[in-house]
Amino acid sequence: MVSAAPTLTPSSVAITISEYINPVVSATRSVFEMMLGCVPTRRGLTLKDENAVMYEVSAVIGISGRVRGTLVVGLSCHSACEVLHRMVGTVVTEANNEVCDAVGELTNMIAGAAKAQLAKYELSLSLPNVVTGTSHRLHFPSETAPFVLTFDSDIGTFHIEVAFHEV
Amino acid sequence: MKVLLVDDSGTMRTIQRRCLAKLGIEDVAEAEDGQQALQLFEAAAFDLVMTDWNMPHMDGLTLLQEIRKRNKQIPVIMITTEAERARVVTAIQHGVSDYLVKPFTPDGLKEKLERWTTTRV
Numbered sequence: 001m002v003s004a005a006p007t008l009t010p011s012s013v014a015i016t017i018s019e020y021i022n023p024v025v026s027a028t029r030s031v032f033e034m035m036l037g038c039v040p041t042r043r044g045l046t047l048k049d050e051n052a053v054m055y056e057v058s059a060v061i062g063i064s065g066r067v068r069g070t071l072v073v074g075l076s077c078h079s080a081c082e083v084l085h086r087m088v089g090t091v092v093t094e095a096n097n098e099v100c101d102a103v104g105e106l107t108n109m110i111a112g113a114a115k116a117q118l119a120k121y122e123l124s125l126s127l128p129n130v131v132t133g134t135s136h137r138l139h140f141p142s143e144t145a146p147f148v149l150t151f152d153s154d155i156g157t158f159h160i161e162v163a164f165h166e167v
Numbered sequence: 168m169k170v171l172l173v174d175d176s177g178t179m180r181t182i183q184r185r186c187l188a189k190l191g192i193e194d195v196a197e198a199e200d201g202q203q204a205l206q207l208f209e210a211a212a213f214d215l216v217m218t219d220w221n222m223p224h225m226d227g228l229t230l231l232q233e234i235r236k237r238n239k240q241i242p243v244i245m246i247t248t249e250a251e252r253a254r255v256v257t258a259i260q261h262g263v264s265d266y267l268v269k270p271f272t273p274d275g276l277k278e279k280l281e282r283w284t285t286t287r288v
Contacts, residue, residue: 034270088181105176112248119251
């Protein structure tokens with residue numbers, strides 16, 4: 001599924017950021033604050049390219065409705081374990097089923113909170129799928145232009161990849 | 168008081184079960200989806216149901232409808248990421264007793280559960 005990113009005009013990027021990305025950013029802050037007790041700081045926003053960051057744990061949610069999209073939360077194993085620790089107090093050092101469940105639920109809440117701000121698009125979310133494995137990279141369908149949001153937080157640096165396209 | 172706790176996330180069930188324990192409620196049955204919950208509901212008498220909305224096999228809204236066919240009185244609290252007004256209205260139309268949007272703070276969950284448990288323990 002590797003392919004060149006579609007061409008974006010400055011105006012289309014601006015619409016995408018204001019329409020879709022800002023709700024994801026505010027949802028991420030809100031979910032981290034309430035569920036993990038820390039407020040992440042957005043460090044960067046880039047278009048995803050072939051040099052994209054690789055993850056150890058990533059949770060993927062499909063979005064459908066009047067627009068379609070995908071939202072991915074990508075973390076290091078350490079950060080993923082810290083998600084579980086902060087949510088239920090369990091200390092682990094490997095991305096086991098409990099860690100995957102916690103990261104999946106965290107991602108579900110981020111996508112859900114963003115969806116609430118995008119109510120006019122009548123969106124539905126898939127159940128989260130969680131991928132683990134050293135240095136994996138996620139590929140999006142060719143018709144999408146994914147953005148990569150980079151956040152710093154008390155649980156470490158993490159990334160959110162998000163792409164929307166018209167139906 | 169006997170509670171039926173339904174969520175496909177073990178993490179969320181742990182968080183909610185601990186909150187119930189703080190309120191003195193230890194008799195809690197857990198289900199990972201609506202189908203499993205309905206089987207438990209038919210096999211035992213419960214005083215409160217707490218359910219997620221989006222789950223595999225049978226979602227929380229369908230579970231709510233199935234419960235209301237069998238019992239119109241039992242309190243059912245929906246605890247879900249579905250925050251849009253239209254979704255909340257749909258749940259109310261199908262007989263939900265209360266609604267809590269994820270994410271929530273520990274105090275927010277405790278306050279919500281206290282409303283439905285303190286007079287019934």
